[in-house]
Amino acid sequence: MARKSITIIGTLDTKGEEIEFAKEIIEGQGVDVHVVDTGVMGVPEFDPDTTAAEVAEAGGERLEDLRENHERGAAMDVMGRGATEIALQLYDDGVLDGVLGLGGSGNTSIATAAMRALPVGVPKFMVSTVASGDIEPYVGARDITMMYSVADIEGLNQLSRRIISNAALATVGMVANEADFETEEKPTIGITMFGVTTPCVQTAREYLEDHGYETIVFHATGTGGRAMEDLVRQGVIDCVLDVTTTEWADEHVGGVFNAGPDRLDAPGEVGIPHVVSVGALDMVNFGPPDSIPEEFDGRTFHHHNPQVTLMRTTPQENSEIGEIIAEKLNEASGPVAVYLPLQGVSLIDVEGEDFYDPETDEALFEAIRDHLDSDIELVEMDTDINDEEFALAMAKHAERFAEASTSNPAATGGDSDV
Structure with a gap:
């Protein structure tokens, strides 16, 4: 040796x-x-x-x-x-x-x-x-x-x-030292998650793993989204279940968890399947309350923990973010599907919670409808994002995409160095 x-x-x-x-x-x-x-x-x-x-x-x-x-x-x-x-x-x-x-x-x-x-x-x-x-x-x-x-x-x-x-x-x-563990070769699906989309991701992950897939979950805190897309480009990930695209809210509005202007690009560049939703696009992330820029005085905030303060997005911001996401996905070379949860995009964007605001959500949905190419499948469901029905629908769509993609080696991202 x-x-x-x-x-x-x-x-x-x-x-x-x-x-x-x-x-x-x-x-x-x-x-x-x-x-x-x-x-x-x-x-x-x-x-x-x-x-x-x-x-x-x-x-x-x-x-x-x-x-x-x-x-x-x-x-x-x-x-x-x-x-x-x-x-x-x-x-x-x-x-x-x-x-x-x-x-x-x-x-x-x-x-x-x-x-x-x-x-x-x-x-x-x-x-x-x-x-x-x-x-x-x-x-x-x-x-x-x-x-x-x-x-x-x-x-x-x-x-x-x-x-x-x-x-x-x-x-x-x-x-x-070599760790004593075995890694079974399985198609790998990358999933994005935030605390406020955890129930959705847990349901989807369990379904996919029960059906023979390896899943890697990324915390959508900026570096998480970049890490996922980096691994897509390396060929480690065969399909992306992008439940939580919240990093675009921070990128567009000025929060601390932005993943940069290239977020959403990698799956389309490589040509792997991409199932996308709008998880946690109701919020922009900042640090403690005293760290929030004065320009946002008067906005709606939610105290997440001592180090993280969430700010509700506005209809204008959501409309702009929706257009950006649609235009990004329109450039993809691989299969794409978009899922919209019409009753709320996070745990705190449902009736009775701090960020519940159907009109603001509708601005996001309408922008995606208006700008998404007609050949991209758009699925709208009358649930919130963490509803089991919504999570399973996304997971099953990712499964169908992954089955078609992994049966055609030319459609996948290539060999992994990991």
Whole structure:
């Protein structure tokens, strides 16, 4: 059996001592190490396996030019691209089983760029001075483990030795051990969920799993939607049951759980089946009440928990969101069906609850009716989204789509790296 290998990405001109310590810890566990130097300005403290000049060249520039320009941001971009290319090549060559990064904001940006390019499931561990803050830009929609370094990564001491050795051993543990579980090959359906669409998703998921499908449920908090569509593009997912398209409300109105302007694109680009509903489009998400922008004073709010405040969408917003969703789906190259629950789009958009507003919902429904191409199946049901009848109807439609798609390999997204 071939020895496992961990790639360490770091700046050997400023963090060489710490990286060499991590290297020794890993090699002491019987695992090989490949060091990628991303330092730009100084001399490496020991010889790497991939030099900074090679990283810069892989990123499209000469190291000498980066040094002469003295533009740190531009240099970080180049080294991030280069480290990504190097990591992907090592992975393709079968000599990268996991990645460990050490550094401040600069190398955190570089190393996590490479990590985000690697498939889900490849161990990725980043020790960073910025890991206790907003890490979304570094993690994105990938399975990156972030560890706060507590102190700066500057020299070895009783604290840094413990932090770095813990990180090194954790990475070794992920790389060197195989979990004892079996994965049965089944067609996979990705499903989007929010707390306020949970009953619908639970019913649909149970039906699909009972009928021989693997399901992966994604929390529609922005990164969840991006993660799902990323896995669609990787070929991991064969069909999407998009119950909860709420991320478009945040994207359009300005909430905190937006998934970006490409949300809803991936299934259509790849050509896999896409069953879509309007779950939780009655709400825009913000943090605690004191974090809500003043421009929204006077709107209808719902206190979800101490960290999340929900704001009811307006008829105008819903009409605009409905048009966006319809136009997105019109571009799909694969089969699409749209389901509208006429009695409410979330648990709090039913009679007696805070966001119950049939006229506002109707603005959403009418926009979808008006702008959706006639060759896309539109199903309207006189239930709310969490009604068992509605959930089963969507699940059965996804099942029909998936059966047709998986019986035709050319219609699926391709092979999975996961």
